[in-house]
Amino acid sequence: MSEDGATSTINDSVESLIKMLDAADSLPGVARLRARSYELLRPAPGAAVVDVGCGTGRAVAEMSDGGARAIGVDVSEQMVTVAKRRRPDLDVRLGGAYALPLEDGEVVGYRADKVYHALDDPARALAEATRVLAPGGRVVLMGQDWDTFVIDSDDSALTRTIVHARADVVPSPRAARRYRNLLLDAGFEDLSVEVHTAIFTDSLMLPMLSGIAQVARSAGAISEDETERWTTEQTIRGQEGRLFCALPLFVAAASRP
Template identity: 60%
Template sequence: MPNESIEALIPQLDAVDDSPGAAALRDRSYELLRTAPGALAVDVGCGAGRAVAELAERGARAVGIDLSEQMVALARKRWPDGEFRLGDANALPFGDGEAAAYRADKVLHTLADPGRALTEARRVLAPGGRIVLCGQDWDTFVIDATDPELTRTIVRRRAERVASPLAARRYRNLLLDAGFREVTAEAHTGVFTGGSFLPVLVRLAEVCREHGAITGAQADAWIADQRERAGADRLFAAVPIFMVAATAP
C-alpha cells in the first residue's frame, strides 16, 4: 500500500485476516483456484503468508511473492515451512507457463498499472491455469460515525492516496482485456463490528491528517468517536469486496 510503513500495515492486515468471515472468503478463493495436488500456486503480494500456508495444507506447492523484504521475513518467521520469495508483480520469478494457479488478494490497488500485472500473470500461467483476484473497493467503505460528512471526506481522501483505488470494481474487465476466459465475478461484504478493526479506522483518519486532507482536530474527534464506539460495542464498518476468477487461454 503506498505511503504506508510495513509497521503500520501489518496490524491492519492482521485485523482484516482475523475478522469474522475472512477465513471463509479465503477458502472461497482457494476453491476458485481449483489447484491440483502438487501443482504450483503463486500467491502474489503474500504479506505475512497465511494464504500460502493454507494453500500448502490443501496440497498445493504454494509460493508466496512479496515486494517487501520485511514482509517476506515476517512470513518466513510465522510460517517456517512455507516458501516465500522476494518478487515484483510485474516481473515474477517464474518461467512461462510454469504456474497452475495465481492468486492476488488486496494487491492490485497498490499498483499504478494493474493491467501490466495481469499480463505478467498470463505469462506465468499454463494454459487452463486459474487466476483469482480479491480486493476491497476503497471508495465505498461504509462506516457508522457521529459526523457522516467528515466520514465521507475521510473515505474519499484516503482513497485518493491509493494508487488504483477502483481496481477491484475493474477486475472483470481487466481480466478480459488481458485475454483471460471464463471470467466470473462475486461480491462479498466484509462487516466489522469488533475492536480488532479499530486500527484500520484509526489509520484511515491518520493518513488523511498526515496529508492535510483533514485537520488535526477533525482527526482526533473522529478517532475518539470510533474508539468510544469500539469500547461500547457500537463500532460498525462494511467494506465491499470483489472476487473475480478466470481461466488462462
C-alpha cells in the same frame, strides 16, 4: 537519524503491520474468504500455484497443506524473511507483481489478495500473470474498493471526505471494481465476480479508522479538530459496541485461454 535507527523504524513498522494482518487473517470470515479463493483456483493435487503479495505466507501454507505446490512471492524482503521463519518448508521468493520470479507457463493458479490497489499499473501486473500461467490456468483477484468503505457516523459529510481522501492516496484505489474489465481486456475467459462484505461493530477496526482519518488530515482534506472529533466519536462507538464499519471485498476469477 542513524542508519541503524532508520532500520529499526522500518522493522518496527513492518512488525506492527504483521500484527495487524495476523489479527485480521484470524477472523472467521476472512478465513472463509481465503478458502473460497482456493476453491476458485481449482488446483489439482501437486499443481503449482503462486500467491502474489503473500506477506507472511499464511495462504501459501494453507494451499500447501491442501496439496498444491504453492509458491509465495512478496516485494518485501522482511515479509519473506518472516514467512520463511514461520514455515521453513515453504517456497517463498522475493519479487514484485510486474516481474515474478517464475518461468513462462510455470503455474496453473495465480492468486493476488489486496495487491492490485497498491499498484500504479494493474494491467501490467495482469499481463505478467498471463505470462506465468499455463493455458487453462486460473487467476483469482481479491481486494477492497477504497471508495466504498461504509462507516456509520454522526457526521456523514465528514466521513465521506475522510474515505475519499484516503482513497486518493492509494495508487489504484478503485482497482477492485475494475477486476472484471481488466480480466476481459487481458483476454481471460470464464469470468466470475463475487462480493463478500466484512462487517465490524467493535473496537477491532479502530486503528484502521484512526489511520484513515490521519491520512485525510495529512492530505489537507480535514482539519486537526475534525480529525480528533471524528476519531473520538468512532472510539466511543467502539467502546460501546455501536461502531459500524462494512468493507465490501470483491473476488474475481477467470481462466487463461
